[in-house]
Amino acid sequence: MLLEDFPSDIRDYLEPKPQGHPVYECLSCSKQFPTDRLFYTCPSCGGLMMIEDPDFQRLRAKPGSFWRRLFDYRLLYNRQATRGVFTFHEFIAPSLPLEDLVYLGEAHSPVVAAPAELAKEVGASFYFKMDGQNPSASFKDRGMAAALSFLKHLVRIKNLDTVIAVCASTGDTSAAAALYAASLGGSVKSAVLLPKGRVTPQQLSQPLGAGAAVFELPGVFDDCMRVVERLSDKYPVALLNSKNPWRVLGQESYAYEIAQQFDYRLGDIVLVIPVGNAGNITAILSGLLKFHRAGLVERLPRILAVQSERANPVFLYYNTPINRRTYAPVNVKPSVAQAAMIGDPVSFPRLSKLAADYEKAAGEYSFGVVEVNEQAIMESMLLANRRGLTVCTQGGECLAGLRAGLIKGLVSPLETAVLDSTAHALKFVDFQTAYFEGRLSQEYGIVTNPKLANRPRELSFGNLKVPAVNQPLRPDDEDTFVTAAVGKIAESLGLSS
Ligand code: F0G
Numbered sequence: 001m002l003l004e005d006f007p008s009d010i011r012d013y014l015e016p017k018p019q020g021h022p023v024y025e026c027l028s029c030s031k032q033f034p035t036d037r038l039f040y041t042c043p044s045c046g047g048l049m050m051i052e053d054p055d056f057q058r059l060r061a062k063p064g065s066f067w068r069r070l071f072d073y074r075l076l077y078n079r080q081a082t083r084g085v086f087t088f089h090e091f092i093a094p095s096l097p098l099e100d101l102v103y104l105g106e107a108h109s110p111v112v113a114a115p116a117e118l119a120k121e122v123g124a125s126f127y128f129k130m131d132g133q134n135p136s137a138s139f140k141d142r143g144m145a146a147a148l149s150f151l152k153h154l155v156r157i158k159n160l161d162t163v164i165a166v167c168a169s170t171g172d173t174s175a176a177a178a179l180y181a182a183s184l185g186g187s188v189k190s191a192v193l194l195p196k197g198r199v200t201p202q203q204l205s206q207p208l209g210a211g212a213a214v215f216e217l218p219g220v221f222d223d224c225m226r227v228v229e230r231l232s233d234k235y236p237v238a239l240l241n242s243k244n245p246w247r248v249l250g251q252e253s254y255a256y257e258i259a260q261q262f263d264y265r266l267g268d269i270v271l272v273i274p275v276g277n278a279g280n281i282t283a284i285l286s287g288l289l290k291f292h293r294a295g296l297v298e299r300l301p302r303i304l305a306v307q308s309e310r311a312n313p314v315f316l317y318y319n320t321p322i323n324r325r326t327y328a329p330v331n332v333k334p335s336v337a338q339a340a341m342i343g344d345p346v347s348f349p350r351l352s353k354l355a356a357d358y359e360k361a362a363g364e365y366s367f368g369v370v371e372v373n374e375q376a377i378m379e380s381m382l383l384a385n386r387r388g389l390t391v392c393t394q395g396g397e398c399l400a401g402l403r404a405g406l407i408k409g410l411v412s413p414l415e416t417a418v419l420d421s422t423a424h425a426l427k428f429v430d431f432q433t434a435y436f437e438g439r440l441s442q443e444y445g446i447v448t449n450p451k452l453a454n455r456p457r458e459l460s461f462g463n464l465k466v467p468a469v470n471q472p473l474r475p476d477d478e479d480t481f482v483t484a485a486v487g488k489i490a491e492s493l494g495l496s497s
Contacts, residue, residue, distance in 0.1 A: 001076040013070050014077045016089040018097045024245065025052045027349050035095065038154065040232065040243040048349050050286075051245045056293070059090060064295030068264055071256070075108075084108065085145045085253035091290055092249045093146055100153040104183055106141035107253050109133045111261050111418060118387045122399070123406045126272075126417035128389050129258065132424030136206060138339075139254060139280060139422045140176035143242065146250025148180040151188065151238055161187055166231060167240040168193045168224035170276065170339045171203030172423055174214075177240040178207035190240075193217055193224040198338060202427045220332055221277075222344050242279025243346050251280055252287030258418060259288075259297050267299035270411050272402050272419045274394040275305045275314050275369075276340030278347035280422065285354040285367075292361055300362035301418075303355075304410060305369040306401030308335040308377060311342055314351065315371040327352070334443045336378050336431045337397040339423060368410045374444045376400035378435055382452045385425060385432075393428045395421030459488045 003011060023032040024039050028047025032054075033039060039049055053059075059067070067090075074087050081098040082089060084107040089096075111127045119125045131139035148165075155163060165181045165188060167173050174192035181190035192207045196216035207214050217224050225241065232239040242248060259266060266288075273281045284303070291297045307315045310333040317327050329344035345351070355367045380403070381396025391399070398419035405411035425432075431440070436453045440446035464484055465477045473481060490497075 001078070003077075006073055006077070007069075010070055010073045014074060014082070015079065016082065016086075016094070016098065018095055019090075020053050020055050020058065020094045022051050022053045022093070022095055024049045027353060035150075038151070038238055038244070040239050040241075040245075048243065048347070049245045050350060051249055053094065056290075059294045064264075064297075067294060067296050071260060085142050085250045086149075088253055088256045091256065091287070091294070092252060093149065093246070096149055096153055100149050100156060102145055102149045102152060102180060102183060104135045104141065104145070104180065106134045106145050108257060111258070112389060114384075114389060115387050118383070118389075122403060124402065124411060124413045124415060124417055126399075126402060126419055128384070128391055128395060128398075128419050128421045129254070129261075130390070131254065131420060131422050132390070132392055132395075132427070134176075136172070136175040136179045137424035137427055138172035138176060139251065139420070140172045141180070142253050143247030143250040143279070143283070144176040144180040144240065147240055147244050147246040148184060148188075150246045152184055155184075155187055163188045163238050165190045165238040165240050166192070166228055168221060168228040169199070169241075170195070170221045170341060171199035171206075171427070172339055173241060174199075174212070175203055175206030175210075178210035178212035181212070181240075182210040189213070191215065191237075193228050195220050195224055198341070200338070200427055200430055202429070221342050222329070222332070225277075225344075225346060241346065242277055242282070248279060248283045248286060248347075248350070251283030252290065254280070254420070255284045255287030256291060258301075259291055262418075264297050265299075266297050266301040268415050269301040270304055270405075270415045270417050271301050272304045272306060272398040272405070272417050274337060274340050274397045274401075274420060274422060275307050275351075276311070276342040276345065278314060278345035278351045280420070281305055282347045282350040282354055285351075285358050289354070289357060289361060300358070300366065302362070302365070302411075302415070303358065303367045304401060304405050304417075305367070306397050306404075307369065307371050308337045308340065308397060309371045309373050310335040311337075311340060312371045313343060313345060314348070315369045317348075317352075318355075318367075318369040336374055336393045336428070336440070336444055336446070338393065338428070338431075340394055340397065365410075368405070370401050370404040370408065370410065372397060372400035372404050374440075374446050376403070378431065378440070378444075378446050379449065379452060381425070381428075382432070382435070386452075389421070390425040391419075391421035392423040392425050393431055394423060395419060395425075457492055459485065459492075461485075
């Protein structure tokens with residue numbers, strides 16, 4: 001839409017002007033530091049940081065209805081810098097100038113309703129938000145858009161020569177980090193640390209394709225995380241794990257989009273979120289609280305976090321009575337929700353603070369956690385894919401979580417659930433193949449249900465001449481072959497003429 005065609009009260013605000021002075025705030029000692037450099041942990045006590053906007057009041061000076069209108073109109077404003085997560089610039093990174101904002105086509109993923117037949121089978125109506133439809137095929141691109149915009153800003157204002165951006169990953173953070181770092185080019189290079197054999201071949205191909213230095217380490221994600229933490233303590237690198245609080249800001253956009261996609265009416269909605277390192281759920285809670293505080297949404301949705309019983313520290317914590325809760329990491333076992341296979345979530349301190357704040361704002365029971373087993377995760381993913389919803393194993397985990405929540409009475413059949421398919425199904429397709437071939441039982445304890453298994457159907461042609469590449473058949477042989485193939489396919493499909 002042309003600028004002159006927007007309503008006059010909106011026109012001046014379409015292009016955000018850098019404003020405010022966000023600060024790093026330590027979750028442990030509450031000390032604040034200016035955001036003129038990159039911090040991951042508090043220089044004073046080593047605690048985890050969040051970015052706070054001390055002048056959040058200025059956003060409240062406008063009514064919620066103004067922000068709703070502005071963000072809805074901004075979707076029609078054709079300017080690269082205000083696309084993606086920066087549609088919500090004022091709530092995400094208001095101090096960053098437009099020239100530094102990175103956009104690779106991320107965010108604004110669709111919410112897709114489950115077909116009625118599937119909703120009936122599950123026992124509640126639900127949607128999937130398809131975050132696999134991001135440039136690197138996972139939600140991580142949201143956080144990277146913000147983190148790399150800040151890095152670009154730092155490189156520009158500080159005239160930095162070379163920056164090495166590093167992360168540990170279960171596969172998706174590394175794909176996104178490498179992609180966004182590559183888009184900056186020049187002085188920004190990336191290096192990623194992956195647990196060998198615990199990322200899918202598709203995920204491994206992504207940082208390799210983006211030109212990152214890829215290190216495969218023994219152990220699991222938690223081991224890689226310890227290495228990258230030590231590396232970033234010792235050397236001047238830019239850490240891109242969600243310890244980096246700029247990532248959290250970008251990922252808040254998931255919550256803002258859901259508000260927008262449901263016309264800012266979230267009262268009867270429950271968001272179902274898979275939890276690994278707890279960065280995503282942290283960002284979603286933080287984003288919802290901000291929209292609530294600024295009056296964009298009146299009622300907050302309920303949140304149902306989901307973990308596999310093979311990587312469940314958050315579930316174990318919240319399923320202990322409140323006065324006896326102590327956080328303890330767990331040793332993970334192989335899970336098909338492999339991207340969330342994390343025993344010691346780095347963002348746990350953020351999550352526990354925000355979940356408490358959330359319950360204060362949204363009421364008792366507004367935050368819950370369920371655990372699900374591997375069989376349910378796998379079959380829920382296959383079920384969704386069989387109904388036109390291309391979701392990843394973590395999306396399957398959400399559907400399994402919704403079912404568990406309904407059984408336990410944590411979700412009412414009258415609520416509408418919005419499930420997070422955090423990545424694209426194709427990243428995890430090898431689990432599907434292994435399930436179909438009955439190869440998941442030993443390591444994952446998953447038994448193949450023959451009704452869900454699907455394999456290519458081989459047709460046998462005996463001694464008949466068959467075509468091959470660069471060896472076409474003579475016309476009469478081709479005709480015999482086609483007739484035979486049609487007969488066999490019709491028989492296999494049970495067709496009768
Ligand atoms: N789903 C996918 C597809 C993920 O890649 C991850 C995390 C999660 C869910 C869990 O989200 O960590 O924010 O609680 N993947 C990280 C990685 C850890 O390295 O790619 P979380």
